[in-house]
Amino acid sequence: MYSWDPDILIGYEIQMLSWGYVFDRAKFLKIGLAPRLSRIPEQKIRSQIELTDNSLARYKTDLFVIGRILLNVWRIVRSEVTLNIYTFENVSYHVLHQRVPHYSFETLTEYFNQDSHRWKTIEYYLMRCRSNFLLLNELDTVGLTSEFARLFGIPFYSVLSRGSQFRVESMMLRIAKPMNYIAVSPSPDQRAMMRAPEVISLILEPESRFYSDPVVVLDFQSLYPSIIIAYNYCFSTCLGNVKNIITDESRQFGCTTLRVPLATMKKIKEDYTVSPTGLAFVKSNIRKGVLPRMLEEILNTRVMVKGAMKKNKGDKALERLLNARQLGLKLISNVTYGYTSANFSGRMPCVEIGDSIVAKARETLTRAIHLVENTPEWKAKVVYGDTDSMFILLEGATKDEAFRIGREITKRVTELNPVPVKLKFEKVYLPCVLQTKKRYVGFAYEKEDQFEPIYDAKGIETVRRDGCPAVAKILEKSIKMLFMQRDVSLIKKFVLRQCQKLIDGKASTKDFVIAKEYRGRSSYKPGACVPSLEISKKLLATDKRAEPRVGERVPYVVVYGMPGLPLIRLVRRPIEFLSDPSLRLNAAYYITKQILPPLNRIFSLIGVDTNAWYNELPRSLRSAAFVPQSNDLIQKATISQYFNSLRCPICEIVTNHGICCKCQSDPQKAILLIQDRLRLMERAHCKMKELCYQCIGVRLCDVQCESLDCPILFKVLKAKHELVQASHLRKVIEVFSSRS
Structure with missing residues (x-):
């Protein structure tokens, strides 16, 4: 540490393991390790390292060393990569594409205590240290974070630890200062006195069914930022409600009050627009707002950066740098609306501006839907709409006709809206299933000459992580068979074959491991029957440092047990299940509670009851066959x-x-x-x-x-x-x- 004097310290899990364990061990041995690591040794230890008394996992706070950046790798990976389980081995496989072994602490201690095998323990931890560096390098964490910090104008660690409001405010204040504006800093009491939002985004209830005709998906490009720019919505351009605009009295505006002199209103005359909620905003020719100016510069800069990326495709280092910049610009533009509407914990919320933006977006989408359904030559019908997108059914049309009509709609709607509000053609679903709000699946075509469709699902179990992998695989295969072959009898045979494999004990155990997020012991009610909490209690009984971290996904399986036992008593850790041959997967639970319900939600739309399929299985198949064990000492569980x-x-x-x-x-x-x-x-x-x-x-x-x-x-x-x-x-x- 003294020789290299690093700026960044890393560890895969720095609370219970890695640096957290080292600091706890040093504290137990009464060694002043924190002052030695800190670059300001004279500071108090409490400020050098934020370490709780017993460092239990219920604390989400990471460790801090004054003068150095301490990175928790698994939390960084959790925010960057979508996985079912975030163990070191699973992350290494999906990010680095390499399998690494995992040994228990007991095995590693046994190796270390033997002179002939001590090298195995040392090599194992060296491998993990190298992999931590490789993970950060593969994700380009340091490069991306550094570029974001430079772009947003905030410290390096604040990019990882602070929210989007901090980023928006940093950029907004840099633009507001030359314009002689001072940001309002409301107190919690002032935020509490602000009225509640009155407008929500437009989400139409879909016509839930199977669609064999083309469904065109169109969405507005960056709708909320575009509305802020087009209509000049900002803190600095609002004149208040039109009902009170002709008076000199002060009126409520967000957390504060607003007063516009009557003489000023007479000078403006008609140079203002009125939002659907009744608020007046001056036009950009009178005063350009801070938010519109910031967003316009961000979007224009992003276009320039993406153009530079195309010109420098051969230079990988420059391309990664430019990609980080355009990604940061995209993120900041998408969260600017949230800065104005964060009425509970916002830094400078203004519910009037937030309502105006959402109401204008509703009006824009409603106007587009009305145009589509009232143009006879298109013969189109909007079957679903969500915030900034709409799903348009073209009955009897071919795929090529769907592309042509979709592009005509985007052109017509874009012409009716001010710049930069733009309707963009996204894809054509052929066929598809609309299940409920924000849940749909279909074969997507993004180009006219595309021959093979893309399986595209949103919100259903094939893309969710709250079930087991077997559910996603069976459901995806069944949907693809429905779309391609459209023969329910073949789907029924496939599903029953998978159920029979599970009943006979021939299915892969890995596909039936369920992983749920652990929220910490203090977040659950007393007596809560939650599998992840039950597993954590068992781990705590053996080792208090083995409790899962807050936000960690805890894996478990459900096994057979004695009749009458509650489900929570049938939950087992996967390693416990594998080490005990007497335990068997609870086929009845997995089939009736995990596999069939998602299938039924899809196939009930075409009049098929998948729950009846399981009831048609012969009784002999539904009772699992027992294989005789040669070891009579094995505990009998069923x-x-x-x-x-x-x-x-x-x-x-x-x-x-x-x-x-x-x-x-x-x-x-x-x-x-x-x-x-x-x-x-x-x-x-x-x-x-x-x-x-x-x-x-x-x-x-x-x-x-x-x-x-x-x-x-x-x-x-x-x-x-x-x-x-x-x-x-x-x-x-x-x-x-x-x-x-």
């Missing part, structure tokens, strides 16, 4: 495990005699089938272990990797459990051999 198997271990035909009569009548064939089955089981196990050896880089007799994000782990453990049955199968061979 009632079926107290009984012998009703299936023949050779041909798996249902029988009450252990081995069916058909196999007993032909012992040579039975022995051949068993030996072939043993060969396949052993080969699969060896193949899986070879893949593990290649990943960890060393050949060990017993691979102790516990990376739940690696699909190979589930296959390895499944192969191990199958090998447990090998002794039972060999006994069957001995029985047949003795008879012959």
Whole structure:
């Protein structure tokens, strides 16, 4: 630290592990580590490092070292990449495209205490340190954050820790200062006295059904920023409500009051516009507002930056820099409206301006919808609208006609609105399903010459993360079959086949791991039955530092249990499920509560009841087959495990005699089938272990990797459990051999 004097310190998780553990350990040993790391040693330790007394995970605050920037890598990745689980191994695979092993602390301690294996622990942590640097480099975190800080005019760490209001205010004040404006700084009491918003964005209720005809999707480009520029909406251009505009009295305006002299109003005459909410704003020829000027400069600069990117495509370093700038400009333009309407915790909210912007957007969208539905030559109907977009149904039209009509609509609507309000052609859905508000799916075509459509979904389970991966896969496959083949019988066979695989225990466990966000113990009511909270309690019982961080996604599975147990008692950690062969996935729960409801929400729109499909399965298929265990010490968790198997271990035909009569009548064939089955089981196990050896880089007799994000782990453990049955199968061979 003294030799290199770094500006930035990083760690994947700096509260319970990494730097957090080091600081806690130093505090326990009464070592003054914080003053040694700080660049201002004479400061008090409390100000050098914001560390709570026991650093429990319920505190979302990260650590701070005076004079240095301390980055929490997993929180940065969480804001940049959309994943189901944010473990180090899963992030490394999706961002760096490489598999890395995961060892428990017990295994690492065991390695470190052995002289011959100590290098494994050291190499493991060196690999994690290198990967942290590679993650930040791949995401270009330092470069992007530095460019954002330079663009917004705020400190480096404030880009990561502060919200959008801080960024907008920084840019706005730089423009307001040369114009001799001083920003208002309202108190919480003043914000509380401000009236509530009266206008919400226009969201039409969709006509929920399956559409086989083209549906054109059009949206206004940057609608709210464009309205602010076009109509000159700003704090500095508002004249107040037109009802009180001819008086000299002061009137309520946001958190403060506004008074426009009557003499000034006489000079302005007709040089003002009136918003749908009744507020008057002067035109730009009288006074250009601060917000319109800022947004106009931002949008013009972004166009210039994107043009420079096209001219310098070969220079990767310059291209990344320019891309960071245009991205920052885009973000700041999209959140400017939110700065005016943040009436609860805003820095300078003004509900009158926020309502005027939203009301004008509603009026613009409503006017466009009226034009579309009242133009006979288009024969169009708006079936859904949301804030700045509209979905237009063209019954009987072809794909080419849909593109032509869509472009005509965009041209006509754009001509009716002032610059820079512009309606943009986005895509054509053919076919599609509109489920509810903000939930739809379809095959999208973005160009006329596009041959293969793009599967595009919004708001449904295929793109959401609150379910298990199997639900997304089954639902997406079913929707694609509906769009391409339009044969419900084929979809039914596919869904029942997947259900049968789950019932028979042949489905991949990884596809049925559910991950939900943990909000911290203090955020839940007493006695709350939440799976992530239940898992965290079990972890805390073994190690208080093992509690998930606030915002971390906690994985779990649901297993079978004794009849009458509540669902919360059936929740298990994935590693706990894999280490106990007696546990089985609760097929009834996953099918009836996870898989079928999303399918029913889609297919009920075409008159198909998917819940009835599961009821059509034979009873013998709905009761999972029990595979006999050779280890009698395994704890029995379900009632079926107290009984012998009703299936023949050779041909798996249902029988009450252990081995069916058909196999007993032909012992040579039975022995051949068993030996072939043993060969396949052993080969699969060896193949899986070879893949593990290649990943960890060393050949060990017993691979102790516990990376739940690696699909190979589930296959390895499944192969191990199958090998447990090998002794039972060999006994069957001995029985047949003795008879012959």
